Amino acid sequence: MDGDSLVIERFLEMMAGERGASINTVDAYRVDLRHLSDFLAGRSGAVATASADDLRAFLGQLAKAGLSPRTLARRLSTLRQFYRFLYSEGMRGDDPADPLDSPRRGRPLPKVLSEAEVGDLLKQARTVEGAEGLRLVALLEVLYATGLRVSELVTLPARAARNDPRLLLVRGKGGRERQVPLGEPAREALAEYLPVRRGFAPGGADSPWLFPSRRSREGHLTRARFAQMLKKLAFDAKLDPAKVTPHVLRHAFATHLLGHGADLRSVQEMLGHADISTTQIYTHVLDERLKALVTEKHPLARGLPSG
Numbered sequence: 001m002d003g004d005s006l007v008i009e010r011f012l013e014m015m016a017g018e019r020g021a022s023i024n025t026v027d028a029y030r031v032d033l034r035h036l037s038d039f040l041a042g043r044s045g046a047v048a049t050a051s052a053d054d055l056r057a058f059l060g061q062l063a064k065a066g067l068s069p070r071t072l073a074r075r076l077s078t079l080r081q082f083y084r085f086l087y088s089e090g091m092r093g094d095d096p097a098d099p100l101d102s103p104r105r106g107r108p109l110p111k112v113l114s115e116a117e118v119g120d121l122l123k124q125a126r127t128v129e130g131a132e133g134l135r136l137v138a139l140l141e142v143l144y145a146t147g148l149r150v151s152e153l154v155t156l157p158a159r160a161a162r163n164d165p166r167l168l169l170v171r172g173k174g175g176r177e178r179q180v181p182l183g184e185p186a187r188e189a190l191a192e193y194l195p196v197r198r199g200f201a202p203g204g205a206d207s208p209w210l211f212p213s214r215r216s217r218e219g220h221l222t223r224a225r226f227a228q229m230l231k232k233l234a235f236d237a238k239l240d241p242a243k244v245t246p247h248v249l250r251h252a253f254a255t256h257l258l259g260h261g262a263d264l265r266s267v268q269e270m271l272g273h274a275d276i277s278t279t280q281i282y283t284h285v286l287d288e289r290l291k292a293l294v295t296e297k298h299p300l301a302r303g304l305p306s307g
Helices: 003-017 023-041 053-065 069-088 115-125 130-146 150-154 184-200 223-236 246-259 264-271 281-297
Strands: 167-170 179-182
Touching: 003 023, 003 069, 003 281, 023 053, 023 069, 053 069, 115 130, 115 223, 115 246, 130 150, 130 167, 130 179, 130 184, 130 223, 130 246, 150 223, 150 246, 179 264, 223 246, 246 281
Parallel strands: none
Antiparallel strands: 167 179
16 A cells, blocks of 8 residues: 555544544545545655645646536545644644635525425325325424434434434434434324334334335335425425425425524534534525515515605
């Protein structure tokens, strides 16, 4: 193993062992850093001794290759974490990534549903009869009450709903755990669903999953199946199915909480965001909605009445 590979693997081991980075994240860092190593080798250099000018040249080459500003920003994030690690471990006396400027990029605002639209979805779900309807309402109520990622929702363990829980213990990205409050409507929906839960499990047996499924290899409801259920529900509720996804409901949870005065840091913790800047995007959504409200509803925006 060459010198570049050794120092890159030390960094990756730290990210996995100390930071809890997922396998996919570690693989992405490895690819980014191997690209850097190959680029520097063409300049008779190495990752451990690269200068700020070397890194600028590397990012410039990526930009010329047509990478988007968003992808360049992710590559720069990798470089910053890598060289911060080398500096903190005493493998070099400076951080060449520190003076680098972030590429300009426009970040699209997340799509959200209004509170009325979420209400329409829940109202429509309650018209679905039998066990399917009870499960659908429970899924919606829990998702809207907690803002879970869809992967977190469908893999909730059965024990999560025992004893009328006020808090859900959720295992998120990188194996990090967090507690999320569960409101009364969600608890009531779970209480109504639990008596029929075993009917969704293979052979009607008990299942370790809160939302089991006879049809999935994993034994629990899949993300794709839940997304399909939401599309049909949106159509029946006379909403645009393209606008309704599990992730859009997660966005709605965050935006509606902030709109009712919730603390940004608390919303960050409930969503499981590692960086509060990720959560701050929802404040921009609120700003845009407020601008739209003023434009559409304020009498001065339509011109003063004549007379």
